[in-house]
Amino acid sequence: MKPYKACSCRDSETKRLLGKSCPELSKKGHGGWYARYEAPKSAGGKRRQPRVGPFVTERECKEELVKVLGRASNPKAHEERKTTLGEFLERRYGWRKSEAETGEGLAKKTLDAEREAIDLYLKPGLGHIRVVDLTDEHARELYAAMRKINRPEEKDDRSEILRRLVGARATREGRRLHSRSISESRIKRVHAVFHGAMTDAVRVSKIRTDNPLEGLWRSKGGKRSKGRAKPLLWTAERVEAWESTGVVPAKVMVWTATQTGNFLDFTEASEERLYPAFHLTAYYGPRRSELVGAEDQHLSLERGWLHILQAQADDELDDTKTEAGWRQVPLDEETVRVHKAWRKRRIEERLHWGEAYEDSGRVYCYEDGKALKPAYLSSRFAILIERYANIRAKAGEGWSVERIARKYRTTEAAVHVALRMVLPPVRFHDLRHGAATMLIAAGVDDKFVSEVLGHASVAFTKDVYAVVAEEMAADATRRIAAFIPRASRPAAVGAISVPSGG
Structure with a gap:
């Protein structure tokens, strides 16, 4: 089993391989290193001495021989040595x-x-x-x-x-x-x-004695994690500061319940086709990929449940982000009503398109039935936010409601909603953060919130959203105190005016 050096040179007369007897083997770079070992006998009892090599150095040959000998005691490994x-x-x-x-x-x-x-x-x-x-x-x-x-x-x-x-x-x-x-x-x-x-x-197959992929994916040792960006609430004070400076306080911002409601009112009044998708996200926080991947067969409006079993983050369906993402989301009466109207609209669209309709089986789709691209939802959201801001800007320039509605091809009702209050900027994904925050602020059990959102643990939910939920609850309390006049109290006590950022 000792490694030896050999080459493929042949005798000039007999044409036989010289192997270990080649006189040129002493020269550097000529030939290679080999070794033979005793393998388990064949089924017929015949002795077997396979060869390993060639290797550039004797050390490489010895290292491989050690590996081979570790497998040699297993007849199955020898039989499978050529399996790709x-x-x-x-x-x-x-x-x-x-x-x-x-x-x-x-x-x-x-x-x-x-x-x-x-x-x-x-x-x-x-x-x-x-x-x-x-x-x-x-x-x-x-x-x-x-x-x-x-x-x-x-x-x-x-x-x-x-x-x-x-x-x-x-x-x-x-x-x-x-x-x-x-x-x-x-x-x-x-x-x-x-x-x-x-x-x-x-x-199982006993082909190898070790798994070469063990420990391949390691953490980034030595680097401190920056941690997950936690959301901040768009309080009246932060909205006022943003209007003055244009600076968004944090990467992740969350609307208050009032701001969220105003956005949904605006979206519905604008007759936005995908309003049901925005409604569901604002209420229960499914991820964008989960919205796009949701199928009709998993939505039961009679029982008020949506089963989230898959997602489409790229061009095709895939598993949800985590195992916890595979879940059931209960739907309230208003959400059921919205989606019944949505189902009726899709039936009308199907009749309109006729044979050209391509039924993707998805809850949310394009007018011709094809599955939505994930980026399309974000694009529609951005268009709505921009339109909202433009409406307010034109109103500030003295434009009439009718003129603004014609300019942006929307309804007068949507213009009136936009004029109620300022709507500070958030991303589409921040609707998910807002849903989590409002559920917790409303006193919903943390475990239930974690399950609805598809979080891996309750601890994660509390760690990310607890502080902003408390802030939302406190903000609501101040607004209630300001809304209810008390003759026995000075106007300044507990009465905080509601600015346009409300």
């Missing part, structure tokens, strides 16, 4: 699919996600490499190539692995399945499939 990752992934997927068909295995959606990870990334990238030869470097190379897809770096990279990945994505209907770059969350999901397969190679 692609072959093993297909075999493993077959097992898991068979288990799923009995009702004991994975859900179809999870299996489909695993199939995509195999077809688009693992097999094209590393499927040709033997399972016994895989290292952590192979995985790192794969993930690095994935990060370049649909980015400017893709054009400058001429690596074979990236070429194969790009080729795999162009094989379906002659076009790429995704036009966006690969997110880190998707890479981690591919890594989960890869890691699971290698774990099975160790524990």
